[in-house]
Amino acid sequence: MAGPPPAVAAVRVAVRAVLRSLPPDALVLVACSGGPDSTALASATAFEAPRAGRKAGLISVDHGLQEGSDRRAADVAAWGTKLGLAPSEAVRVEVGTEGGPEAAAREARYAALSSAAERNGAAAVLLGHTADDQAETVLLGLARGSGSRSLAGMAPQRGIYLRPLLAVSRGTTRAACAGESLPSWDDPHNADPAFARSRIRAVLPALEAAAGGGLVAGLARSAALLRADADLLDELAASLLGTARDECSPPEGGLDVQTLADAHRALRGRALRRWAITLGAPAGTLAATHVEALDALVTRWKGQGAVHLPLGIRVVRVRGALRRGDQVP
CATH class of the missing domain: 3.40.50.620 (HUPs)
Structure with a gap:
């Protein structure tokens, strides 16, 4: 048959x-x-x-x-x-x-x-x-x-x-x-x-x-290989994000700049993107330029103003920490 x-x-x-x-x-x-x-x-x-x-x-x-x-x-x-x-x-x-x-x-x-x-x-x-x-x-x-x-x-x-x-x-x-x-x-x-x-x-x-x-x-095939790499990097970035939160002083909602600056760029970028999403920025509208601007607050700090994320979310650097703008007194 x-x-x-x-x-x-x-x-x-x-x-x-x-x-x-x-x-x-x-x-x-x-x-x-x-x-x-x-x-x-x-x-x-x-x-x-x-x-x-x-x-x-x-x-x-x-x-x-x-x-x-x-x-x-x-x-x-x-x-x-x-x-x-x-x-x-x-x-x-x-x-x-x-x-x-x-x-x-x-x-x-x-x-x-x-x-x-x-x-x-x-x-x-x-x-x-x-x-x-x-x-x-x-x-x-x-x-x-x-x-x-x-x-x-x-x-x-x-x-x-x-x-x-x-x-x-x-x-x-x-x-x-x-x-x-x-x-x-x-x-x-x-x-x-x-x-x-x-x-x-x-x-x-x-x-x-x-x-x-x-x-x-x-x-x-390339997607499958890159997915395995990305999964590992995401796990490491999540750990970095947790450490940056723990080291922040005062801790509420902020990230310690020095902890981020000491990390590898690949992990730092992922951690910053993940943090931006937790602040309320929709993942689908969060562009590489937003993450690069956040990274500049960490590694190229020259007193610049707030980084503006989707939905009107503002991030500022203050006293060695990244914080959401509306949470800074």
């Missing part, structure tokens, strides 16, 4: 490995927009979950940003039910404006997925990001000059979120949908040049061809 088409098999193998890492009888939810990547993921999960002794459901998030998005999400949920996924739900969210349209939609989507996982007692949520998505993320990080953490791309697992397809190409997921005659659609936002990721996506095939092939896979 002939097996499934190669693309279908590749997606199933990737999903199988992730399902086996979960406890027996665990429930996983597939985040499915109806696009080729998440559709292939949902179909593979519906096939593999019962064979692995796990349960599987589907959540389709309606962002309300396009005409007919509610009907599309409902159709995706109904299709999930036909696959045997339970629960299979469409969830409507309200998308704000903070951080820009992409960031606001992502925040609303993840909030809905987290809520659905908690409501249904799910052990994990499966996301359909592919190797191409990973390559785009790395290229965006390069363009923004935001350091090795951004070049580390998306993690295969972060909390309850799992990405089984990070080593699977977008071409493979499309072929899997074709091989099983699965219904899928292409979100026009993915081709909208107003979004940076869409512009990167449009030129990625040309870059792949110019590199002679292997670019997407190479960027994905």
Whole structure:
């Protein structure tokens, strides 16, 4: 008896490995927009979950940003039910404006997925990001000059979120949908040049061809290597941040400048970025220039004024310490 088409098999193998890492009888939810990547993921999960002794459901998030998005999400949920996924739900969210349209939609989507996982007692949520998505993320990080953490791309697992397809190409997921005659659609936002990721996506095939092939896979491998390095540096930076707080006098909310100045630049920058986030600066709007300005307060102090972070947060240097401006008498 002939097996499934190669693309279908590749997606199933990737999903199988992730399902086996979960406890027996665990429930996983597939985040499915109806696009080729998440559709292939949902179909593979519906096939593999019962064979692995796990349960599987589907959540389709309606962002309300396009005409007919509610009907599309409902159709995706109904299709999930036909696959045997339970629960299979469409969830409507309200998308704000903070951080820009992409960031606001992502925040609303993840909030809905987290809520659905908690409501249904799910052990994990499966996301359909592919190797191409990973390559785009790395290229965006390069363009923004935001350091090795951004070049580390998306993690295969972060909390309850799992990405089984990070080593699977977008071409493979499309072929899997074709091989099983699965219904899928292409979100026009993915081709909208107003979004940076869409512009990167449009030129990625040309870059792949110019590199002679292997670019997407190479960027994905680089991301995995850089992620391991970044994880270690983040641990060391967290330790440095704790020491700088402990050595600060008086300690409330400040960082000891000398402790930071004595540290390696790579750790100091990470510690300062982490501290800025704890002050309330959104991670998505915190740029390298903000961190460099904070570093200048530590290593190039000439009596300069406050550093201004997003959301109106001010940081000043006073009596050998970095402090939030509104906390300095």
